[in-house]
Amino acid sequence: MTPPPAFQPASGNALAVLVGTATHVHPSELPAVPQAARNVLALHDALAAPRGSFGYPAGLRTVVDPRDADAVVDALVRPRDDAPPDRREPDVLLFYYAGHGFADADERQLRLALPATLSTRRGDGPSLPVREVFAAMTASGARQCVAVLDCCFAGLALHAPEAARVHLLTAAGEGYQAGFLDGRPDLPTAFTGALLDLLHVGVPDQGRHLRLGTLYRRLAVILPASDPPRPDPVQRTVDDSADLALAVNPAYGTAHTRDGLHRRRDFALLARKAAHRAADFDDRSRAAKCLTRAVQEARALTADATAALGRTDPDTVYYRELLGVLLGESGDLVSARAVLTELATDLEDAPDHAERLASVRARLVG
Numbered sequence: 001m002t003p004p005p006a007f008q009p010a011s012g013n014a015l016a017v018l019v020g021t022a023t024h025v026h027p028s029e030l031p032a033v034p035q036a037a038r039n040v041l042a043l044h045d046a047l048a049a050p051r052g053s054f055g056y057p058a059g060l061r062t063v064v065d066p067r068d069a070d071a072v073v074d075a076l077v078r079p080r081d082d083a084p085p086d087r088r089e090p091d092v093l094l095f096y097y098a099g100h101g102f103a104d105a106d107e108r109q110l111r112l113a114l115p116a117t118l119s120t121r122r123g124d125g126p127s128l129p130v131r132e133v134f135a136a137m138t139a140s141g142a143r144q145c146v147a148v149l150d151c152c153f154a155g156l157a158l159h160a161p162e163a164a165r166v167h168l169l170t171a172a173g174e175g176y177q178a179g180f181l182d183g184r185p186d187l188p189t190a191f192t193g194a195l196l197d198l199l200h201v202g203v204p205d206q207g208r209h210l211r212l213g214t215l216y217r218r219l220a221v222i223l224p225a226s227d228p229p230r231p232d233p234v235q236r237t238v239d240d241s242a243d244l245a246l247a248v249n250p251a252y253g254t255a256h257t258r259d260g261l262h263r264r265r266d267f268a269l270l271a272r273k274a275a276h277r278a279a280d281f282d283d284r285s286r287a288a289k290c291l292t293r294a295v296q297e298a299r300a301l302t303a304d305a306t307a308a309l310g311r312t313d314p315d316t317v318y319y320r321e322l323l324g325v326l327l328g329e330s331g332d333l334v335s336a337r338a339v340l341t342e343l344a345t346d347l348e349d350a351p352d353h354a355e356r357l358a359s360v361r362a363r364l365v366g
Helices: 034-047 069-077 130-139 154-159 190-201 212-222 258-280 284-309 314-329 333-347 351-365
Strands: 014-020 060-064 092-098 101-103 110-113 127-129 144-150 166-170 209-211 234-236 245-248
Touching: 014 034, 014 069, 034 060, 034 092, 034 190, 034 245, 060 069, 069 127, 069 130, 092 130, 101 154, 110 130, 110 154, 127 130, 130 144, 130 154, 130 166, 144 154, 144 190, 154 166, 154 234, 166 212, 190 212, 209 212, 212 234, 212 258, 258 284, 258 314, 284 314, 314 333, 314 351, 333 351
Parallel strands: 014 060, 014 092, 092 144, 144 166
Antiparallel strands: 101 110, 110 127, 166 234, 209 245
16 A cells, blocks of 8 residues: 655744753752753754755754743744744644653653753652643644653653644653663763664665654664663654654665665564564563564565565575564464475575575474
């Protein structure tokens, strides 16, 4: 089935507000998050036109270490400087936050830390209730509202009634820490770093633009398979918000090249790794889901490599064996045996593949 076209906001009528709380002032007990500032600056560059969907400078606002909650809300509600008098509402309003996140007193609503926030345990001092962010976004009249939250317990944002019309992408579920304090302070956080990698490198077997839904599905494999493993990201869509294009896909058109095929193989292996890790934690449902994803990726990879490179090209042979292995691990032993038997038959007439043939035969016997 052909996917619907990506929604590309007019670069002159889209606004991204990127916020990071990197430092905390005395007497705050909170540790600094220098990665938050790096996240904001790097994401600004990735989202800026012409590759990103947000025109610079009017379409991008960065707020590092906001003085108070009003500074953030003002950045959201203030129209673009170049907005025409008869068109004050943006097509797309994107809000991004990096820093400490914590639950309020009733532990059901997310609050975002500001430099003067004293403690996430008690929520002392000024902070920004995320519901105020969502209320401001909804009041903007934007056709699409998107919030990307890279903080601990970010999944709590789903409880906010004001988020009903906001596409949410969060670094962690409501009961999980984002885990960025154990990373290198000179690099982006794990979640935003993975997002930036996708925006910079692209996805070979996807369309001309990188959609929110595509980015989430990749992150849902990459982050749990990373070292150390990171929490599963969370996404909640609104209508067709998953089709919103954040940027041009740098890897568009490379799906059948040797380099593109290699990168698709790497992603299939990451899905397999995520499945094995889920199995280690006895999360059978997630393990099965990740392994199914790995099989799907390997099946498409094998078909495309066969068409582009030939049945007995060394890379194709590897992909075909990988597909057989993954089918076996998924429990589809009949299909696994069929794939490996066909591969062994092809390799019998290819003397350069003697070592690979022995490997395939050993798998068939095993």
